[in-house]
Amino acid sequence: MSTVGSVVLSIDAELGWGFHDLESPPTDRVENARRGWNTLLDLLERYSVPATWAVVGHLMLADCDGEHADHPAPPGWFDRERTTWADRPDLRFGPELIEAVLESPVEHELASHSYSHVLFGDSRTTRTLADAELERAVGLASQWGLELTSFVYPRNDVGHREALADHGFRTYRGKNPHLEGMYRILESAIVDRSLLVRPSIDEYGLVDIPASLFLFGFEGRYRRLLESVWGDPMVRTACRGIDQAVDGDDDQVCHLWLHPNNLTGPRDDERMAAILAYLEQQRQETDLRVETMAEIGERCIGTRPSLKSTVS
Template structure:
């Protein structure tokens, strides 16, 4: 689908400790990553002041006000991962989760969700209810559907309509995509087609794959992954693939920082010149480091976007706005076929 201008998209995977629970102890999170709560207001101010439209894909378990409420809002079916460590539910029902956000800021995030919701140009979307892994062995589509419905329900109870999804660890399961539209989810963040990224991330990824991804952060091994918009397949939401991951700052690789910065800015420039989409993503905790280097890099990225806006008319769009742009460009009859009768009826009556 041809575009008149390049599009700059930012999506944030907002998960607190729920997204790190299976790979690091809570002590590590509290000692470092928990400072993301201080970073988020700074990022929101930067985005609002600079006109940056962003999507914040948020784990559903963070929406609750208390543990009692959380236990009452669990999905009707829980994931049966072969690796039981992947499931957060034993952690939830033990003493691993406190009673509310005041006593446990690592698991509850409603105050920050409200802050995001109040900030201009920002949208709250879903990162699934439980940080659900769609490609891990043992789980199935019925369990994912129950998880998704629980996420939609808790967001709705807080007055938030979920319209897009980011799959945890970027594990996009094509078989699950038709389950999204009936729940009102019209867009998802897909993966680049390159073999390094196509199937997302997993703790079982080979050392070679991980090493090449790290190298690709600094050297353009796989391409810019910018793209033109495409209409969705029938019965599936709009795919807005990621272009680049804003990885955490590494002091050990500090000498390579100019290469990392150049890699991102060149990708943005390429997209702006060629009227394509550049989709940057990260977790808020990726912006945490003692020197503030990654937050400074984000500020430079935003400043470069403003330059590209002036030179080439590049626009900032969140995932929801860009999916609306795609669907709005499709003739009504074709859109009805793509969305299916149920979702088309919702749109027609909106």
């Protein structure tokens, strides 16, 4: 058996849809969503790193009436699209951005992040609503000639896994088993807790690939303070996870994730460039694999007996 693990990078690609239900969306991230998308895609091409781009289905549209009368969403769900963002197609649609991902020389995976960023774990999200979100996302992808097999839950709010299986999905990003942000950095550095996770097959036959590290979970003044003394702690932590994957076994994964809108300026670009450069270096010098969620899923299902299933 191989004694080397793998690294997966999943990307929550949503433009305005990640914030449309919030009373006060973060302006810097909203306004830099497209800039971050293009910058991240360029960086991935520079270092030849494939990623799983989990895209909100509505971005595949070129236009719409903003009403969505046949969608069983709760009242007011599409209000911002019809009102304050009615004249912001740049936040609501993104076919040219998706085309850029598909046309990249790097073999990225296009995955789903639902149709309109509905929270699947919310008690108000019925099976009917979950089905509608998945049906629309899968249908739009089919119009593009694409088959979706991986799913990233909006805000990592896991729910209705049986609906995923019924709509043909095979993998999803599960919740990080540990705390995020500063706690994750301290846990990794001080306690030396591993960032590696093991995919498992759940009771619906889906491959759960838990998150390891959110690459922008440590921001604000504490980030600036630590950067001034020790350099970027998130780069250190991500590189530690990559090293652990090099020393891991075939079933272990370092699953890094972020949103394109996390890249709001040069400091954020530098963080991603440093992480990707180190990942590429380790891939060149070792047997480390960089895989998409779909590739992990195919490999796990193909070796089903060797994985610990969640079936009780």
